[in-house]
Amino acid sequence: MTTVDAALRVASTVLADAGVPSPEVDAELLVGHVTGLDRGVVRARAVTSAALTADEQEALVAAVARRASREPLQHITGRASFRRLELFVGPGVFVPRPETEGVAQLAVDALRAVPEASPVAVDLGTGSGALALSLASEVPTASVVAVELSPEAAVWTRRNIAAVGVDNVRLVEGDLADALPELDGLVSVVVSNPPYVPTGMVPRDPEVRLHDPALALYGGEDGLDLVRALSLTAKRLLRPGGALVIEHGERQGGAIRDLLTADGWRSPATHPDLAGRDRATTAVR
Structure with a gap:
């Protein structure tokens, strides 16, 4: 099981290593994208170490990989x-x-x-x-x-x-x-x-x-x-x-x-x- 806070830490590290200018923000937005939650709720769930489902984990890994390749965040979220x-x-x-x-x-x-x-x-x-x-x-x-x-x-x-x-x-x-x-x-x-x-x-x-x-x-x-x-x-x-x-x-x-x-x-x-x-x-x- 992966929790929201752990997923954010991993995603932020991957994005920072790829040179993404705002890795923490982008990580929160990508978690929000795969979970359907806004950024404030993502932060709240990180504080309580709420779990991600297996499907959400899989979608997040794919989304982070796309962002790490420097595909625009907005192309991934569509917004x-x-x-x-x-x-x-x-x-x-x-x-x-x-x-x-x-x-x-x-x-x-x-x-x-x-x-x-x-x-x-x-x-x-x-x-x-x-x-x-x-x-x-x-x-x-x-x-x-x-x-x-x-x-x-x-x-x-x-x-x-x-x-x-x-x-x-x-x-x-x-x-x-x-x-x-x-x-x-x-x-x-x-x-x-x-x-x-x-x-x-x-x-x-x-x-x-x-x-x-x-x-x-x-x-x-x-x-x-x-x-x-x-x-x-x-x-x-x-x-x-x-x-x-x-x-x-x-x-x-x-x-x-x-x-x-x-x-x-x-x-x-x-x-x-x-x-x-x-x-x-x-x-x-």
Whole structure:
């Protein structure tokens, strides 16, 4: 018989030896995944040395082995937490990151500040739908359009829209460069987490390098090809005074501010994430 506390110790050691950045947390989440329990209950059962069933033990060994191979935790559990949401994720879609939650907050704040009763917001390159669904669920008076080019990612977007159950968001499959001409001049907020990794800069973490789709990662030689397209599309979509929110890499803020200024945007400003790294740039149409 294996107890929860013993299983956590073994799993944490295996994951730490494999270089997983947060082995104790991941061990708790994997035990929760195989037992169907949330993390707090897992901790409580560890204190009381509650037993795992044989099936749970077998499932945990397999799950820990997958995580030790640096498969993303979210691919193993099939879920990713994002703000108030639990999203379905897996192969073919970019796993939303905690730092993007702050980007969502900038967009939510901008959308809440719009004086219209039913403002329109657009998420360009939505992936799992994390940003679009945050806007739709947190600003229920808004109408949100999520745009996604990848058919593989769009499968997850549709699944998450259905799971969250909001009726004020819709998915449009297509390229952000020529998206939504019918909304030209009618949108109040455009938000995007575009591909921004320079082509020659291979991500260090195996979870990203081996498992996130290349289409969601790489943005050309300097990482800004999609940002250039995004700037033009957003300028076309937004009404005067509308807000643009772009996520980017920590060293790209200055270049993006220059790009937006050259395109005629007003008040470009770069904002840090909770770790103090530049993470998003905003501008006004």
